[in-house]
Amino acid sequence: MEAIVYDRFGGLDVLSLGEVDKPEPGPGQVRVKVAAAGVNPVDYRIRNGWMRHAFPVTFPAVPGLEVAGVVDALGEGVTRFAVGDEVFGHADTGAYAEYALATHVVPKPAALSWEQVVALPVAGETSERVLTQLELAAGETLLIHGAAGVVGSVGVQLAVARGATVIGTASPDNHAFLRELGAIPLAYGENLVERVREVAPQGIDAVYDAAGKGALPDSIELRGGTASRIVTIADTNAAEFGVPFSGEATAVPEPIYEAQARLLAEGRLRIRHAETFPLAGAVKALELSEGGHTRGKLVITP
């Protein structure tokens, strides 16, 4: 089958469109004929070799953690799905390919497109997990760094739905978008502490860092000098500040995918779509992702 492959760690130049064996589903897995694969910043981090402890890689490797498509083969013991079912979720093998294996997938609501559902698994599970870790409650004030990103913007909406006041940092071009989602937008950078205090004189109860761009010292200051109720998903210097780094799912993700897909279908959750690429355009998609300022989800349709 065709796939985007790399056989050593490195930059964009290690990627190519090549042929690899079609994967065979093991116990509990389904094989999915990929209709859409989600692009995530972690894809280029894994490819660069920066994540080799958390995400061990065997070569030749295929990127892609999010998959949506049609079940085309069943592994031993799978009774939840039949060949021909439309599903989406987490990919066990690289999704930048014609076929991928998956364990944690759920039915795709008919009302949603492949591009819409494939944007959900990582952003939805991550933001749900972090808000739970922060124990965010109604009436509290949450600061989200990187609020206009795919993950951060889902975090904004889930926090607003929990009844929180949300302050989100983003570049000024994204402020209207954040207002639409119900957040109070602020630019990141200089004097952030003072500017947050101006819009939130009541104080900040919790901080969700979805950007990883050095805002942890300001966050600690805003929390009154403590790292408690601050969680980052992206700052690799977190330990230096005593801030927990949240890196992996803490619950079975299927119920989260199902609940959030319903919200998406009802228009109560929104994920911006940036651009769709064919498999051969995956290198361009990863280049854009690495640039760090895409507006919405990048999707590959093999």
Ligand SMILES: NC(=O)c1ccc[n+]([C@@H]2O[C@H](COP(=O)([O-])OP(=O)(O)OC[C@H]3O[C@@H](n4cnc5c(N)ncnc54)[C@H](OP(=O)(O)O)[C@@H]3O)[C@@H](O)[C@H]2O)c1
């Ligand atoms: N640990 C986990 O479980 C986990 C899971 C998913 C994602 N992540 C990480 O979370 C991060 C966000 O992922 P994503 O998919 O949302 O990425 P994304 O859609 O590419 O969004 C990145 C966002 O960062 C914003 N940004 C750039 N510089 C910033 C700064 N200095 N301060 C605040 N915001 C800034 C950009 O906004 P502007 O364009 O407005 O600048 C952009 O909207 C990535 O680092 C990713 O690897 C971690």
